[in-house]
Amino acid sequence: MNASKNRSSFARFMHSFEKSTLFLILGIILLFSTSISVILIAPRYIDSTWTTPSSPYQVQMYEIADPHLYMRSISEGSELQYVHHLKKNSTLLAFKESEHLRFVAPPLLEKYITRYQEPKLLLTSQLLLVREPEGKMVEEAEAMRKNLESQKKEQENKTKTEIQIAELYDPQVEEAFSIDPEGGIIQEWVDENFTILDDEVKQPYHENYGVIYVQNPKEFRITPDESEKNTHWRYDPAGKAVQDLEELTSPSLGFYSRRELIEMGEHIYAIEGCWYCHTDQTRTLIEDVVLNGSDSYPAPPSSANEFIYQKITFPGTRRIGPDVSRVGVKRPSREWHMSHFWAPTKTSEGSVMPAFPHFFDRDSKQKNGVGVPNNRFEAIYQYMMTKGTRITAPTQAWWLGKDPIQTKEIIEGQKKLQ
Amino acid sequence: MFWMIIGSILASLAGLAVYIYYLWKGEFDEEELVKYQLFREENNE
């Protein structure tokens, strides 16, 4: 020990440093880096499901549909409205007749109409819209109506349903906004018997085996409204069209895209601590696929590629509340979620979940005693609705019993998991 | 996969080399003595 005092302090430092610390530091770094390379870095390259999407439907929903579907999140007594942002040469549109809806169109545009009971769906990325017949088209609409009435008489069809006749027209714009009366969490999708009529389509995924499209877009128009409701405008087919996105998302109109709402919803899920009580994974266990399943079919177990579009993933460590990874299919009802967030113990007796009155604006002004939901509710609702609904295309959805990995057969012992 | 096996073999050999080097230098002789150091710390040694 005394010998070291004769050396300079730096030499002493190096001696002390070298003696055991160097060995330890080297050893630790070596051991640690082997574990890091195998555990942390390698899996992403070995297991492709960690980075590849689950289906073209998932990709198109997150990248095409979500950013272009806008919602006016409810506030101050107005109605929930869904508006599509259509872009020429990008959004795919279809004009499909049904038993109660027929189209008339100028000769140039007739080819885009998928007539009633025609099997093949015609799509286009031209920007066309639908409206009440105007000008010359009024006569044509009347002629069509008389034709249909006489056909009905011939077939002794006693149904009283009114047939609506609309006009297909070209608004001559690059982008437009169309109203979607139903909204909903599943987008229109087609993967067989369809064709895209244009020479050059610029929707990035139009070569997938299936595509997302908007059906029968009707222009979104508004007029000022000075009535007692605070919205200052209301939807009016005869009103003024919305000019651009800036106007749509301005505070007076107050629309948010579904992508923004999903991101906000994910943020709310993080800060409200939902992940402390709920898990977001259907495990490869019978009890999980049964818990999340329906009366007659089990839910498929979660796979890594369901989560790739999330900024934060919340697998969860506790189930003080049930798992939410299939809630978009198990509980799609907006009304149910409104009641549940307002007062969980009323919808789910015995629940220990706290109430979330701050997702609502004013106290109960609605008939069932629930408050008026605000955009925080809309955000968390849209986020919840992405869970379980985007694994496969809706035509091959697990809730139709078309589960590709045949969960039911596996858990009944009829098939082995690969 | 191949490179990962090669990498881990090399890393283990490196670890073994570090260990043998310090073994040769005398790091692991008389190792039980250090536990008595705990009681001498208050004094000047």
Next chain:
Amino acid sequence: MTAYDDRPAKLFIYPSIFFMLIGMFVGVFLAFNSFIFPDYFSGEHIHFGRVRPVHVSTVTLSWLLSVDVGLMFYFVPRLCGISIWSAPLAFVGAGLWWCTLLLGTNSFPWGTNWGWEYAELPMWISWIPIKFFFGISWVFIAVNLFMTIFCRRFEKLYVSLWYCMGTLIWTTFTVFVGNFALDWLPGGMSKVNASWFYVHNLVGLIYTPMGLAIVYYFLPKLANIPIYSHRLSMIGFWSIAFIYAWIGTHHQIHGPMSQWLQTTSIVFSIWLFIPVWTVVHNFMATIQRDWRKYVESVPIRFLIMGVIFYLITCVQGPLMALRNVNEITSKTDWVIGHSHISLYGAFTFFAIAGIYQAVPVMSQKPLWSNKLAEWHFSLNLWGSLLFLLSLWIGGFLQGLMWANWADGSSYAEFHDNLMRLPFLQTIANTREWWILRGIGGLIILVGNFLFAINIYNTVVLKKALSPVQVE
């Protein structure tokens, strides 16, 4: 006689005791307001999701991590034979540490949770980069301790110093991965994998080495018996250093994570029996030389009981990683019991023992009241047992109820089971165990309140009010 500057140690230890009380009080509040009388006090800023991170961050960071750092500032200089390398650096580090923690851990009710397990501290609060400053304060601490070791007077390194150096390296890297690097990884399982890597190394390569370093120093010191075998402690150290980093995925058993990764984590989790056994054997063989010390000294009681809890948690953990055990225990209250026995039953007990030895030395006065210390231990022990047992039993029963849904051979039968025992019923059935847990937590809190009074009086009062035994 070397004079050791204990101000850095005091700067971390004294406030940590205060936050221990705060954090545990919030925990008891949650036990009652969210489980026994759900949403009794309701509101945006007080509901479970917003207050739970306050409890977790306060006890894991403001109490446990802080007191471990403080105790390292206490014993590292003493094991090196020189005073701490730079007191000013320690002051700056402590200032940054407490400011960021105070702001960060109490901001959660206003919606600042970062969203990842044990990494909830926000990146920013307004213009203040909370996480970044917290990271910087850690770097200051690490540099200070490393330099103290590099400039030491005693040549050989005692095992506590090995654990200390190891944890300084591991903490720096792991915290970086789990708190900052997550943002740069692809979305989905890549992030989740990194997050569990961080969470498990938090317990195994941060709290475990710090806790074991504390026991390796304070047990021989308090009992005046040298540790049983230095060689055994080396085996324990290197086996932990090798094994621990591979087991993060055991938090995702049966989940959407690659099967080979899950199996790897299970195998390495079982191998953990090796270091655990060496460590426990070492400590027990040490005290076996003189069991009277256990009876005479309260801190030794905390250490040995903590070692027993450590053994239990390290048997429980690897077993929980097995696929069939995991099917029952995962996602139930058993998990909460497991996290509390490790962070509280083992590492908090170790830290308390360290405080009992260090504070009288640092303030150069005997412990104010031995009677209070004995009460502290008893209340802690019995409260912990009630707390842990109720969670294990309640959680296991809940897991069995859920596994009941899988009884049968056809989907119709499975679904039938679910209809007869719906999820909400399993929650209702657990309530009585939550009541027992709440009572256990209350008993622990009372015991720790006595502890705080004892330490406060030891430090603050000028002389002993009654003849007390010097620890």
